[in-house]
Amino acid sequence: MGAMIRGVLILLAVLSGVPQALAQPSVKDVRIGVHPDKTRFVMELSEAPRYRVFTLPDPFRVVIDLPVLRWTPPGNLVRAGEGGIAAMRFGLFAPGTSRVVLDMTRPMRISNVFVIPPRAGYPYRFVVDLIPVTRAAFFVDGRQPFVSDPPLAPPQTRLPAPTKPSRDNRPTIVIDPGHGGVDPGARGLSGILEKKITLDYARELRRRLLATGRYRVVMTRDDDTFIRLRDRIKIAQEHQGDLFVSLHANNHKRHTIRGASVYTLSQTASDAEAEALAAKENKADIIAGIDLSEQPEEVSKILIDLARRETMNLSKHFANTLVAELGKVTKLLRNTHRFAGFAVLKSPTVPSVLLEIGYLSNPKEERLLRSAKHRARVIAAAVRAINEYFAWQRTLKRS
Numbered sequence: 094m095g096a097m098i099r100g101v102l103i104l105l106a107v108l109s110g111v112p113q114a115l116a117q118p119s120v121k122d123v124r125i126g127v128h129p130d131k132t133r134f135v136m137e138l139s140e141a142p143r144y145r146v147f148t149l150p151d152p153f154r155v156v157i158d159l160p161v162l163r164w165t166p167p168g169n170l171v172r173a174g175e176g177g178i179a180a181m182r183f184g185l186f187a188p189g190t191s192r193v194v195l196d197m198t199r200p201m202r203i204s205n206v207f208v209i210p211p212r213a214g215y216p217y218r219f220v221v222d223l224i225p226v227t228r229a230a231f232f233v234d235g236r237q238p239f240v241s242d243p244p245l246a247p248p249q250t251r252l253p254a255p256t257k258p259s260r261d262n263r264p265t266i267v268i269d270p271g272h273g274g275v276d277p278g279a280r281g282l283s284g285i286l287e288k289k290i291t292l293d294y295a296r297e298l299r300r301r302l303l304a305t306g307r308y309r310v311v312m313t314r315d316d317d318t319f320i321r322l323r324d325r326i327k328i329a330q331e332h333q334g335d336l337f338v339s340l341h342a343n344n345h346k347r348h349t350i351r352g353a354s355v356y357t358l359s360q361t362a363s364d365a366e367a368e369a370l371a372a373k374e375n376k377a378d379i380i381a382g383i384d385l386s387e388q389p390e391e392v393s394k395i396l397i398d399l400a401r402r403e404t405m406n407l408s409k410h411f412a413n414t415l416v417a418e419l420g421k422v423t424k425l426l427r428n429t430h431r432f433a434g435f436a437v438l439k440s441p442t443v444p445s446v447l448l449e450i451g452y453l454s455n456p457k458e459e460r461l462l463r464s465a466k467h468r469a470r471v472i473a474a475a476v477r478a479i480n481e482y483f484a485w486q487r488t489l490k491r492s
């Protein structure tokens with residue numbers, strides 16, 4: 094899941110695992126200054142950056158795209174609400190593009206963006222000024238992007254090329270580590286981020302599936318990068334996936350709640366909790382600063398009806414198999430198999446389930462989720478469930 098606003102002092106941001114760190118410009122400091130007439134975002138950098146800065150409505154956000162930067166942001170950078178900024182996130186958005194997303198508490202427009210060369214002991218200072226405007230003014234003239242000269246290269250889209258050798262009849266399993274890059278997902282009690290846990294689990298699942306020799310495996314991401322929800326679906330479809338498994342870790346304000354749970358797509362949620370969870374997980378694109386109004390019609394309006402009944406029945410069958418195997422190795426949430434309108438499960442042709450491995454808000458479970466031993470047990474159970482599911486498929490085809 095991913096909460097947009099959490100607590101009073103917030104900084105949802107960690108940059109990790111960036112290769113070629115030495116070649117990248119680095120961030121020395123970041124601050125947000127509140128002035129009577131404006132809010133000023135300042136980033137101190139080792140060199141002058143190329144940039145693209147723009148705003149998005151509903152919810153109001155400022156998006157700052159920069160080259161890949163070396164930066165581990167400090168905590169407590171944003172005082173929620175001060176200067177109209179509720180929260181800040183930073184991370185990789187796409188190959189070659191780092192992104193800062195500022196959540197605004199009210200409409201503001203960018204009044205100026207500029208770079209101050211080094212002087213008076215300061216390195217390069219990259220400055221974004223924001224001024225409050227009415228909602229109406231925001232839509233009339235508040236949305237012009239500010240772009241450096243020369244401009245920042247547009248974000249590269251990097252989807253794995255579909256290659257299914259015609260002679261290879263093995264099923265293709267698409268593993269989808271939830272969140273990534275500028276979208277950290279849930280934050281554990283120890284500070285660990287959901288995007289890290291999901292990638293660790295996904296890599297272990299891939300390793301163990303490949304070791305059986307029975308499957309082809311595709312990952313929607315294999316590093317700390319953001320992937321749009323619709324691209325996750327697209328990857329599964331282009332690779333003609335036979336099964337799509339999205340991995341997540343949950344959190345809850347009640348720290349006593351723990352246990353794994355498995356979700357499949359449904360127009361009507363099985364319960365209020367499942368519905369709230371789907372709403373949270375579906376916010377990933379908003380969290381990463383995506384303009385949802387730009388989504389092509391056929392994607393934003395994917396109808397659940399399109400998900401063929403057969404696909405949904407297969408998804409349910411696999412979910413039940415997975416719950417049975419998980420129950421042998423880990424604690425389960427009550428009513429473990431639940432239903433809700435998760436965007437990432439809307440592939441019309443690929444049976445899809447979403448596994449919430451456990452709760453990062455429960456101290457005991459958070460420790461388990463970080464342990465390699467527990468991960469091995471859970472993933473072994475998932476592999477057994479996948480084996481059983483495809484064995485069942487083969488008996489169906491024979492009969």
Ligand SMILES: [Zn+2]
Pocket residue numbers: 094095271272278279287341342374
């Ligand atoms: Zn999640």
